[in-house]
Amino acid sequence: MFTSKSELFLNFVQLFPHPDCVLSLSKTIIKNRIRANTNKKISNIMAEKKAIQILEIAKNSYPAVSQNDVLCDQLKAYAKRYQELLQQKECCINKMVFIAEQRxxxxxxxxxxxxxxxxxxxxxxxxxxxxxxxxxxxxxxxxxxxxxxxxxxxxxxxxxxxxxxxxxxxxxxxxxxxxxxxxxxxxxxxxxxxxxxxxxxxxxxxxxxxxxxxxxxxxxxxxxxxxxxxxxxxxxxx
Known part of the structure; x- marks a missing residue:
């Protein structure tokens, strides 16, 4: 549904680290959150389709911890740090491209x-x-x-x-x-x-x-x- 390195996936994990965080919201709210947390152009139909899939996955999941558990906080922190590392990597590659263009x-x-x-x-x-x-x-x-x-x-x-x-x-x-x-x-x-x-x-x-x-x-x-x-x-x- 999402690639593990995409900005949308990492933003979504930080917003909803637990299935119960998703189940407490409506399909429309989830759809709007999806569209708001990506730089890519995504249509209403595609966002709604993903929202339905997310709700279905959340309903069929069996979490081992509650949404207030410290592991959820750790997951959010790891996702944020991973996102920062990907941004640093992209910045580094852009600098490499700038240097390489001169060769x-x-x-x-x-x-x-x-x-x-x-x-x-x-x-x-x-x-x-x-x-x-x-x-x-x-x-x-x-x-x-x-x-x-x-x-x-x-x-x-x-x-x-x-x-x-x-x-x-x-x-x-x-x-x-x-x-x-x-x-x-x-x-x-x-x-x-x-x-x-x-x-x-x-x-x-x-x-x-x-x-x-x-x-x-x-x-x-x-x-x-x-x-x-x-x-x-x-x-x-x-």
Whole structure:
């Protein structure tokens, strides 16, 4: 009904930390509170629908404490503190974007489908100066996705990624690929076409293996684009 990081959710938890706080109010009051506690435009119909859902959930809940319990006060305090931290995070990211806009690679990274300013500045901060890598193999090793092979006599073990590099970068790159997969309908993307190719019957790679292979392709593409100072163009990319 609400995402746990949304402003509306955190405001709502502070207003109504207990089901009884909701049950004592009418549907109209709850609807108006919903509309008043979000910066997003929400219609009367949608707000009323959410109000009905909230009342239904409150009726079917079985709280372990009363609405006057100290745990309700703690919940309100935690929600407020979490909200403050999210605001600080957003402020920090905005400052990072302002600094990143002065660098040439920022616009190049943004030219890739599925990458927004938030992701772009995080990627830049984790990689640093990408031109210091002589080739994509060094960049793969830095991200920890280079292949580690085990062999004992005539026995060959399944290849695995090294996981010895920057784990934050590795996680971020994996999430970027997942976003690209979700947003495939908004434009053609060579990385996603490569993912689909790996998932076909002849290759039949599992989702995680195919995603890591796409991370490898993405890093190679990023290194090429930034080194040569060119933006991503599906018609030109190989």
């Amino acid at each position: 040439a690679e920022y616009s190049i990274i943004l030219s890739l489908p599925g990458i927004e300013p938030n992701t772009a500045v995080r990627l830049m901060s984790e990689i640093g100066d990408i031109t210091r890598f002589a080739n994509n193999k060094q960049l793969n090793a830095y991200a920890g996705i280079d292949i580690r092979r085990f062999q004992s006599g005539k026995t060959f073990y399944k290849d695995k990624i090294n996981k010895g590099g920057n784990k934050h970068l590795r996680k971020l790159l994996f999430l970027i690929i997942q976003n690209m997969i979700k947003l495939r309908c908004y434009g053609r993307n060579h990385n996603i076409e490569y993912y689909d190719k790996l998932k076909t019957q002849s290759y039949n790679k599992c989702h995680k293996v195919a995603s890591i292979a796409c991370v490898n392709k993405l890093l190679k593409l990023l290194l090429h684009l930034i080194t040569h100072n060119i933006h991503y163009d599906y018609r030109l990319a190989a």
